[in-house]
Amino acid sequence: MASPTVERAAEPATPTDTLLELDRLDVRYGGVHAVQELSIRVRPGETVVLIGANGAGKSSVINAIMGLVPAAGGQIRYLGQDITRSSPASRARAGIRISPEGRRVFAHLSIEDNILSGGYTLSKAKRDEALAWMYEAFPWLAARRKAPAGTLSGGQQQIVAIARALTASPKLLLLDEPFLGLSPVAIADTSAAIRLVQERGMAVLISEQMARPALKLADHGHVLRTGTLRRSGTVAEIRDLALSEDYL
Ligand SMILES: Nc1ncnc2c1ncn2[C@@H]1O[C@H](COP(=O)(O)OP(=O)(O)OP(=O)(O)O)[C@@H](O)[C@H]1O
Ligand SMILES: [Mg+2]
Numbered sequence: 001m002a003s004p005t006v007e008r009a010a011e012p013a014t015p016t017d018t019l020l021e022l023d024r025l026d027v028r029y030g031g032v033h034a035v036q037e038l039s040i041r042v043r044p045g046e047t048v049v050l051i052g053a054n055g056a057g058k059s060s061v062i063n064a065i066m067g068l069v070p071a072a073g074g075q076i077r078y079l080g081q082d083i084t085r086s087s088p089a090s091r092a093r094a095g096i097r098i099s100p101e102g103r104r105v106f107a108h109l110s111i112e113d114n115i116l117s118g119g120y121t122l123s124k125a126k127r128d129e130a131l132a133w134m135y136e137a138f139p140w141l142a143a144r145r146k147a148p149a150g151t152l153s154g155g156q157q158q159i160v161a162i163a164r165a166l167t168a169s170p171k172l173l174l175l176d177e178p179f180l181g182l183s184p185v186a187i188a189d190t191s192a193a194i195r196l197v198q199e200r201g202m203a204v205l206i207s208e209q210m211a212r213p214a215l216k217l218a219d220h221g222h223v224l225r226t227g228t229l230r231r232s233g234t235v236a237e238i239r240d241l242a243l244s245e246d247y248l
Contacts, residue, residue: 017043017044018041018042018043018077018080019041019042019043019044019046019078019079019171019172019203020041020042020065020076020077020078020096020172020203020205021039021040021041021042021075021076021077021078022038022039022040022041022061022065022074022075022076023039023074023075023076023077024037024038024039024073024074024075025037025038025039025061025064025071025073025074025075025076026038026071026072026073026074027057027060027061027064027069027070027071027072027227028072033227034057034060034227035057035060035061035064035227036227036228037073037074037228038057038061038074038224038227038228038229039074039229040222040229040232042172042203042205043203044171044201044203045198045201045202045203046203046204046219046220047194047198047203047204047205047206047217047218047219048203048204048205048206048218048219048220048221048222049205049206049207049208049214049215049217049218049220049221049222049235049242050062050205050206050207050208050221050222050224051207051208051209051211051214051215051221051222051223051224051238051242051245052207052209052223052224052225052245053209053225053245054209055226056224056225056226056227056245057224057226057227058176058177058207058208058209058224059101059176059177059207060227061207061224062098062100062101062174062176062205062207063098063100063176064076065091065096065174065205066088066091066092066096066098066174067083067086067087067088067090067091068088068098071084078091078094078096078172079094079171081094092168093121094171095168095169095170095171095172096170096171096172096174097118097165097166097168097170097172097173097174098165098173098174098175098176099158099161099162099164099165099173099174099175099176099178100161100176101176101177101180102177102180103154103157103158103160103161104161105149105150105152105157105160105161105164106149107148107149107150108148108150109148109149110145110146110147110148110149111141111144111145111146111147111148111149111152111160112131112145112146114149114160114163114164115130115131115134115141115160115163115164115167116131116167117164118163118164118165118166118167118168119167119168121168122167122168127167130166130167130168130169131167134163134166134167137193137196138159138163138193140156141159141160141163153186154181154182154183154186155182155183155185155186155187155189155190156186156189158178158179158182158186158190158193159189159190159193161178162175162178162190162193162194162197163193166197166200166202169200169202170202171202171203172202172203172204172205173197173202173203173204173205174204174205174207175194175204175205175206175207176207177207177208177209178190178194178206178208179208179210179213179214180209180210187210187213191213191216191217194206194217195217198217204217206218209245211239211242211243211245212243215235215238215239215242218235219234219235220232220233220234220235221233221234221235221238221242222238223238223241223242223245225245
């Protein structure tokens with residue numbers, strides 16, 4: 001049966017196995033060209049890592065995908081739609097969520113209120129379902145759910161930030177430097193939390209300076225230096241360059 005939908009599907013703007021596609025993305029802050037013609041893609045359910053040193057442009061990429069900084073050029077496509085000019089709220093409604101650099105949990109709010117703040121548009125039933133999953137996955141969160149989030153360690157706050165982003169069951173989770181400032185034990189705990197996200201079938205884009213633990217979680221990756229891609233490929237293909245960027 002011929003229909004407009006079938007005609008469109010014959011020439012998709014984005015391959016149908018692609019969830020997110022950055023097509024020559026540019027980000028500028030006045031005279032600073034922070035991201036230059038960056039093209040990457042993330043498939044449904046895949047984990048992609050973006051490795052770069054301080055100032056490489058990682059947060060600029062993550063924030064541009066969420067709509068928190070504008071794209072100065074290029075296109076951001078998500079589920080085949082051009083979202084380059086969409087608001088952060090409409091991107092969130094379409095299933096993109098962020099755990100920002102520095103986690104930014106609300107220190108004076110309880111752990112539970114922090115988690116629920118990620119799902120303010122959901123019905124009570126959906127929010128209860130999200131909480132139930134979270135507390136099963138991280139029982140210590142349940143035990144301390146009334147405690148102010150500011151009393152948690154950095155690693156625990158990172159898990160709360162991930163839980164908050166997961167409340168609305170996103171299709172794409174953006175993690176901006178989830179390991180920043182964490183101890184080796186907290187990095188292991190955060191990695192375990194990210195694996196739970198992967199098991200739920202969500203796609204994850206991780207920006208990191210700490211290449212070693214980040215590469216363990218990913219399928220594909222990119223090495224970014226001063227806003228430009230230096231190498232893209234499987235984790236095995238980018239490993240040596242990614243490790244050499246660490247702490248540059
Ligand atoms: N608001 C801003 N105004 C001006 N320049 C900025 C701004 N934000 C970032 N930059 C510059 O853009 C470049 C990329 O910064 P970005 O924060 O994206 O890098 P990053 O890889 O996330 O670094 P970090 O590891 O320190 O978080 C840097 O040169 C930075 O100084
Ligand atoms: Mg950053």
